[in-house]
Amino acid sequence: MQTKRTVFPNKVLPYLLIAPQLLITVVFFLWPAATAFWQSFLRQDAFGFKTNFVWFQNYRRLFADPLYMDAFGHTLVFAVSVTVLSTTLALTLAAAAMRVLRTSRIYSTLLIWPYAVAPAIAGILWWFMFNPSIGIVAYMLRSLGISWNHLINPDNAMVLIVIAATWKQISYNFLFFLAALQSVPRSLQEAGAIDGAGPVKRFWTIVFPLISPTTFYLVVINIVYAMFDTFGIVHATTQGGPARATEILVYKVYFDGFIGLNLGSSAAQSVILMIIVVALTAVQFRFVERRVQY
Amino acid sequence: MVENRPFLNFLAHLVLVLGVTIVVFPVYIAFIASSHGPNDFLSGVVPLVPGPHIIENYSTMLSSGMTSSGAPPIGPMLLNSLIMAVGVAVGKIAISILSAFAIVYFRFPFRTLAFWMIFITLMLPVEVRIVPTYKVVADLGMLNNYGGLIIPLIASATATFLFRQFFLTVPDELMEAARVDGAGPLKFFRDILLPLSVTNIAALFIILFVLGWNQYLWPLIVTTDQSLYTVVMGIQRMAAVADAEPRWNLVMAAVILAALPPVLVIVAMQRLFVKGLVETEK
Numbered sequence: 001m002q003t004k005r006t007v008f009p010n011k012v013l014p015y016l017l018i019a020p021q022l023l024i025t026v027v028f029f030l031w032p033a034a035t036a037f038w039q040s041f042l043r044q045d046a047f048g049f050k051t052n053f054v055w056f057q058n059y060r061r062l063f064a065d066p067l068y069m070d071a072f073g074h075t076l077v078f079a080v081s082v083t084v085l086s087t088t089l090a091l092t093l094a095a096a097a098m099r100v101l102r103t104s105r106i107y108s109t110l111l112i113w114p115y116a117v118a119p120a121i122a123g124i125l126w127w128f129m130f131n132p133s134i135g136i137v138a139y140m141l142r143s144l145g146i147s148w149n150h151l152i153n154p155d156n157a158m159v160l161i162v163i164a165a166t167w168k169q170i171s172y173n174f175l176f177f178l179a180a181l182q183s184v185p186r187s188l189q190e191a192g193a194i195d196g197a198g199p200v201k202r203f204w205t206i207v208f209p210l211i212s213p214t215t216f217y218l219v220v221i222n223i224v225y226a227m228f229d230t231f232g233i234v235h236a237t238t239q240g241g242p243a244r245a246t247e248i249l250v251y252k253v254y255f256d257g258f259i260g261l262n263l264g265s266s267a268a269q270s271v272i273l274m275i276i277v278v279a280l281t282a283v284q285f286r287f288v289e290r291r292v293q294y
Numbered sequence: 295m296v297e298n299r300p301f302l303n304f305l306a307h308l309v310l311v312l313g314v315t316i317v318v319f320p321v322y323i324a325f326i327a328s329s330h331g332p333n334d335f336l337s338g339v340v341p342l343v344p345g346p347h348i349i350e351n352y353s354t355m356l357s358s359g360m361t362s363s364g365a366p367p368i369g370p371m372l373l374n375s376l377i378m379a380v381g382v383a384v385g386k387i388a389i390s391i392l393s394a395f396a397i398v399y400f401r402f403p404f405r406t407l408a409f410w411m412i413f414i415t416l417m418l419p420v421e422v423r424i425v426p427t428y429k430v431v432a433d434l435g436m437l438n439n440y441g442g443l444i445i446p447l448i449a450s451a452t453a454t455f456l457f458r459q460f461f462l463t464v465p466d467e468l469m470e471a472a473r474v475d476g477a478g479p480l481k482f483f484r485d486i487l488l489p490l491s492v493t494n495i496a497a498l499f500i501i502l503f504v505l506g507w508n509q510y511l512w513p514l515i516v517t518t519d520q521s522l523y524t525v526v527m528g529i530q531r532m533a534a535v536a537d538a539e540p541r542w543n544l545v546m547a548a549v550i551l552a553a554l555p556p557v558l559v560i561v562a563m564q565r566l567f568v569k570g571l572v573e574t575e576k
Contacts, residue, residue: 118508
């Protein structure tokens with residue numbers, strides 16, 4: 001691993017410098033993760049008197065549990081919808097902002113601030129807009145003949161959290177797409193124009209391939225966001241309902257662990273989620289390597 | 295522009311105006327709702343123009359809050375959020391810059407191991423190990439205090455990476471010159487490295503402040519004492535009043551107050567924020 005050509009000779013000082021971070025990492029990250037791993041093989045009776053080592057029983061139960069499989073399905077639908085919507089919209093906006101260079105700073109300012117809004121608050125904002133009795137969007141939908149009630153209709157509830165999560169993520173994607181678009185050499189575009197390619201063709205054949213590393217990075221990051229950072233949206237609005245239709249995996253870990261007090265199952269779910277994060281991080285780092293060669 | 299196409303320029307503006315409208319609309323509606331009296335919603339739909347109750351609603355929220363629904367006044371919650379956000383940001387920056395300094399400017403046994411241990415925190419977001427982390431914090435007696443709210447969140451692989459990358463770009467000659475002049479590592483760190491890092495620290499602070507302010511799950515589980523509620527999680531308590539319809543005008547006033555500080559920080563420091571965001575994440 002890289003260091004400086006010459007380094008300070010101290011023997012004890014570096015340990016002191018790194019100790020605070022390592023201490024917190026071990027106590028609050030590694031130890032709990034190890035505990036979750038250990039606990040996922042244990043089973044407690046209802047009163048916590050007896051704990052048995054049950055090998056993979058918690059995992060087997062989970063994968064045999066239709067509710068857990070449903071949560072997987074919801075997470076998949078949710079993550080894919082949010083990723084597709086937020087990257088597409090952000091790319092459209094970023095491409096438009098590139099065309100109007102003179103005013104693009106003003107548009108950027110107006111577009112990036114939702115990054116600072118907490119997921120839970122984004123959820124409540126949209127929850128209010130779609131409120132079946134007083135929400136303005138629900139009112140507009142009603143006048144179009146569409147009845148909306150996210151309190152009882154599972155699909156409506158899913159659409160609602162997808163919209164809230166997408167709304168919050170557009171600004172992040174927009175910034176990265178804008179940076180990527182700005183780094184595409186103008187000479188390439190001009191060469192394309194001289195060869196007679198129109199703006200649309202230039203975009204798809206020149207610009208889009210060149211920004212594909214950013215697109216790929218954003219797809220991974222958006223999946224991570226939708227899977228792990230959206231707990232607040234679900235908890236502050238639908239609470240996983242109606243009929244568990246919006247119960248995504250992170251919500252279920254919390255719910256089964258804190259509300260259901262099923263520690264073995266919650267721990268097994270934690271371990272499964274950790275494996276998913278590790279896989280996604282690995283994919284992301286492969287991308288970073290590729291980007292260096294690019 | 296490569297070529298001038300008035301229609302496409304018009305289309306671009308149209309797309310952007312539409313995008314901005316969609317992005318701004320929910321917050322506009324929230325603001326409008328926060329300016330009305332409690333009875334203005336009973337007619338069926340939220341009005342589209344501001345009402346006369348702005349000052350009344352906001353001062354209610356700041357002083358007494360929604361005591362009826364079991365949520366504390368919003369003033370102390372805002373203060374808690376501020377303490378938590380600044381605590382998390384300062385803590386992360388402090389421990390990361392020190393460990394990055396150790397990793398780059400020293401060679402010591404287990405250096406690579408330490409680096410990987412820090413790196414692995416990237417893969418363990420608090421949401422996935424929530425129950426065991428709660429247990430550790432409870433065993434340490436850190437429930438319901440600021441320490442429990444802040445300290446478990448301040449390990450950060452991304453901040454450490456950012457400083458490491460930055461330190462690697464600092465010319466080696468600076469450190470060699472400092473050593474020739476007889477400066478020890480701590481003096482070099484304080485008088486040379488820290489001043490060079492000011493921009494990075496500021497950019498990172500903005501990102502981490504927003505991150506800390508917006509924490510939701512962690513304050514939700516480690517605080518049961520109302521005097522420690524942060525504003526983002528407190529709003530959920532207000533909106534989720536089980537029996538009655540929530541008093542939306544007051545909830546929306548709280549939403550605006552909760553969202554405003556981080557949004558203002560980002561808008562005011564846009565350039566630093568963009569730098570911080572794009573550099574930390576890559």
